[in-house]
Amino acid sequence: xxxxxxxxxxxxxxxxxxxxxxxxxxxxxxxxxxxxxxxxxxxxxxxxxxxxxxxxxxxxxxxxxxxxxxxxxxxxxxxxxxxxxxxxxxxxxxxxxxxxxxxxxxxxxxxxxxxxxxxxxxxxxxxxxxxxxxxxxxxxxxxxxxxxxxxxxxxxxxxxxxxxxxxxxxxxxxxxxxxxxxxxxxxxxxxxxxxxxxxxxxxxxxxxxxxxxxxxxxxxxxxxxxxxxxxxxxxxxxxxxxxxxxxxxxxxxxxxxxxxxxxxxxxxxxxxxxxxxxxxxxxxxxxxxxxxxxxxxxxxxxxxxxxxxxxxxxxxxxxxxxxxxxxxxxxxxxxxxxxxxxxxxxxxxxxxxxxxxxxxxxxxxxxxxxxxxxxxxxxxxxxxxxxxxxxxxxxxxxxxxxxxxxxxxxxxxxxxxxxxxxxxxxxxxxxxxxxxxxxxxxxxxxxxxxxxxxxxxxxxxxxxxxxxxxxxxxxxxxxxxxxxxxxxxxxxxxxxxx
Amino acid sequence: xxxxxxxxxxxxxxxxxxxxxxxxxxxxxxxxxxxxxxxxxxxxxxxxxxxxxxxxxxxxxxxxxxxxxxxxxxxxxxxxxxxxxxxxxxxxxxxxxxxxxxxxxxxxxxxxxxxxxxxxxxxxxxxxxxxxxxxxxxxxxxxxxxxxxxxxxxxxxxxxxxxxxxxxxxxxxxxxxxxxxxxxxxxxxxxxxxxxxxxxxxxxxxxxxxxxxxxxxxxxxxxxxxxxxxxxxxxxxxxxxxxxxxxxxxxxxxxxxxxxxxxxxxxxxxxxxxxxxxxxxxxxxxxxxxxxxxxxxxxxxxxxxxxxxxxxxxxx
Numbered sequence: 116x117x118x119x120x121x122x123x124x125x126x127x128x129x130x131x132x133x134x135x136x137x138x139x140x141x142x143x144x145x146x147x148x149x150x151x152x153x154x155x156x157x158x159x160x161x162x163x164x165x166x167x168x169x170x171x172x173x174x175x176x177x178x179x180x181x182x183x184x185x186x187x188x189x190x191x192x193x194x195x196x197x198x199x200x201x202x203x204x205x206x207x208x209x210x211x212x213x214x215x216x217x218x219x220x221x222x223x224x225x226x227x228x229x230x231x232x233x234x235x236x237x238x239x240x241x242x243x244x245x246x247x248x249x250x251x252x253x254x255x256x257x258x259x260x261x262x263x264x265x266x267x268x269x270x271x272x273x274x275x276x277x278x279x280x281x282x283x284x285x286x287x288x289x290x291x292x293x294x295x296x297x298x299x300x301x302x303x304x305x306x307x308x309x310x311x312x313x314x315x316x317x318x319x320x321x322x323x324x325x326x327x328x329x330x331x332x333x334x335x336x337x338x339x340x341x342x343x344x345x346x347x348x349x350x351x352x353x354x355x356x357x358x359x360x361x362x363x364x365x366x367x368x369x370x371x372x373x374x375x376x377x378x379x380x381x382x383x384x385x386x387x388x389x390x391x392x393x394x395x396x397x398x399x400x401x402x403x404x405x406x407x408x409x410x411x412x413x414x415x416x417x418x419x420x421x422x423x424x425x426x427x428x429x430x431x432x433x434x435x436x437x438x439x440x441x442x443x444x445x446x447x448x449x450x451x452x453x454x455x456x457x458x459x460x461x462x463x464x465x466x467x468x469x470x471x472x473x474x475x476x477x478x479x480x481x482x483x484x485x486x487x488x489x490x491x492x493x494x495x496x497x498x499x500x501x502x503x504x505x506x507x508x509x510x511x512x513x514x515x516x517x518x519x520x521x522x523x524x525x526x527x528x529x530x531x532x533x534x535x536x537x538x539x540x541x542x543x544x545x546x547x548x549x550x551x552x553x554x555x556x557x558x559x560x561x562x563x564x565x566x567x568x569x570x571x572x573x574x575x576x577x578x579x580x581x582x583x584x585x586x587x588x589x590x591x592x593x594x595x596x597x598x599x600x601x602x603x604x605x606x607x608x609x610x611x612x613x
Numbered sequence: 614x615x616x617x618x619x620x621x622x623x624x625x626x627x628x629x630x631x632x633x634x635x636x637x638x639x640x641x642x643x644x645x646x647x648x649x650x651x652x653x654x655x656x657x658x659x660x661x662x663x664x665x666x667x668x669x670x671x672x673x674x675x676x677x678x679x680x681x682x683x684x685x686x687x688x689x690x691x692x693x694x695x696x697x698x699x700x701x702x703x704x705x706x707x708x709x710x711x712x713x714x715x716x717x718x719x720x721x722x723x724x725x726x727x728x729x730x731x732x733x734x735x736x737x738x739x740x741x742x743x744x745x746x747x748x749x750x751x752x753x754x755x756x757x758x759x760x761x762x763x764x765x766x767x768x769x770x771x772x773x774x775x776x777x778x779x780x781x782x783x784x785x786x787x788x789x790x791x792x793x794x795x796x797x798x799x800x801x802x803x804x805x806x807x808x809x810x811x812x813x814x815x816x817x818x819x820x821x822x823x824x825x826x827x828x829x830x831x832x833x834x835x836x837x838x839x840x841x842x843x844x845x846x847x848x849x850x851x852x853x854x855x856x857x858x859x860x861x862x863x864x865x866x867x868x869x870x871x872x873x874x875x876x877x878x879x880x881x882x883x884x885x886x887x888x889x890x891x892x893x894x895x896x897x898x899x900x901x902x903x904x905x906x907x908x909x910x911x912x913x914x915x916x917x918x919x920x921x922x923x924x925x926x927x928x929x
Binding site (some may be wrong): 190191192193366371375376378379384385392394395401403404406 | 714722766919924
């Protein structure tokens, strides 16, 4: 639906006295979308003013060179992913947008509170459903939604964990529209992207050194220390100096760079399944000096692959007997198996209810309006408004298995409609969001692109959040999809002290 | 990783030397140079004509293009420089969590640089410079590793791999060289000088031995010298030192097997070398083969002892 609105260019804000390099001269502000940098009348927002003035004072050619420098640093550092096509595997860098997104301190405090609240409720939910399941017997969440979820692990029933922490590392995706922030989804299995948050910061900080100094940007450099601390705190009872390892599927996994990066920064061993073995209920790691007992495993494998004796029998990536050792309490696994049930797209609908139920609080950051197709009214609404909605498949992630109604053809919508009617429980729908936009580098200047945020929340004995996030940007013009696998890129996020 | 890099450095030097031959020597010498390279690598170039070409330098130059391409960029050749650097990079990626940024980026940038080139692009300029640069890149990498890597087991295994490969390559090169240039024939002196060049030993040899490259003395130097970093004796000594550090004071079980092998192999040089009968090239080549076999056995023992060792749990 096209609304009547006025498009404004910040090249001619009413009282601009700054001589421009042309970087923003073709940038268009559409009041339909909240613009992170500009007010609806084309003025730079107060906290963006220094950035606007500084970049306007740099010749455009030099800005292009700085963008290239940032990209080159990614290539040299091997921050790449493989694309498999007709000519075999091609290495590409994760696209990086040179212009940072700025967030006010007060805004960040609000987000921190909301994210902390949310993760606490999600951990309570997981402890509950694998324990007494009171939230289900009290009728807050339909039991079949939980028990029918493919990520629910019956093997986890009765397992108690140190500090009741099921989710040690959470990556929640946040978006903003003209009304404010919303949580789009929670990633509770193996959320990725934190290494790009840190790499983006390093690249942009060295490209925009003077600008970075002009702002008091809160540091994210201690993320890996906090991660290590959180992992150490979930070690089995009685272990004071735990041996922590990162379990990776291997060098061909698309997130391998991140696995390597985190292991290196935490000073822990990066292992694959065949480096570990289980004996008498304890997990050991092969080293060149013999076997060493392992206390905490930060796994970057899906539940299905961690132990072929319990989950997928054909898994070559996991460790036979690992789940037995975990159940005995002899090794901690982060995140614990079975956390995926809480980031299921249908369960997401009930997260605000979880917050009210477990914490007796109102949600600080709201969900995106969601319709469950498993409910008759949700199905009817979805089918009637397919051209206005985004329909998502419950078990999918990464931008796959979804229909963006307004951008789809009638034939695509008809096909999807048949699928939804055949398997309504597999789908949810959400309105097409007017996700906020921020200036990103285009070929001839800046262009407005939709952006989101993935902050990382850590839970050990306490909740920890570094002031920053993996900022993502939909670099394809007009696209709402920010996933790197679908044409998205990274954008540094600066949380400002003042 | 270190084995791939050692091999890449070796092949770069072979090609660098071969370009000297192409520029300055008659076609027959160039042809013998190619034979030495391919024989030492145990490879026959697919579709390449290695028959002697006596009179037509142009034809030889065309052949050179094919052969250089084979050794530098041929996708199916596991000894091609691009493959060796690519494999070294893949290995480095697997252990990147213990490598520092400088080490990784040196290797990564060298690989990306080589991958972006094709022989037809460098052939029109100074192709020799390309191989000098790749040889320098490998040495730079090793230098950075030497200056920055923490001296734990990872470092000692890195050096072990480097010297195991170096000894293998040097033995194979000497074996191929002796076959083509018998030691009792002094017409080949210039080729013995080339051999010293490939082994980065020419300057030291001249300073310590002679400007004349007598085959026996060259072999003495490349096999038995204990201070020449590319000699076989030096390499065996380094392997022995690394093994002592890795195994600590332990002298039991399989850890001792590798140490026993290295001691025996060093004794071959300490006591059986030089082979005194003049012109007895067969006994020299047998010695080289024995060293290669022993070093392979040592490599296998290291693998069985420190990586693929059997797991035994005591019951109860």
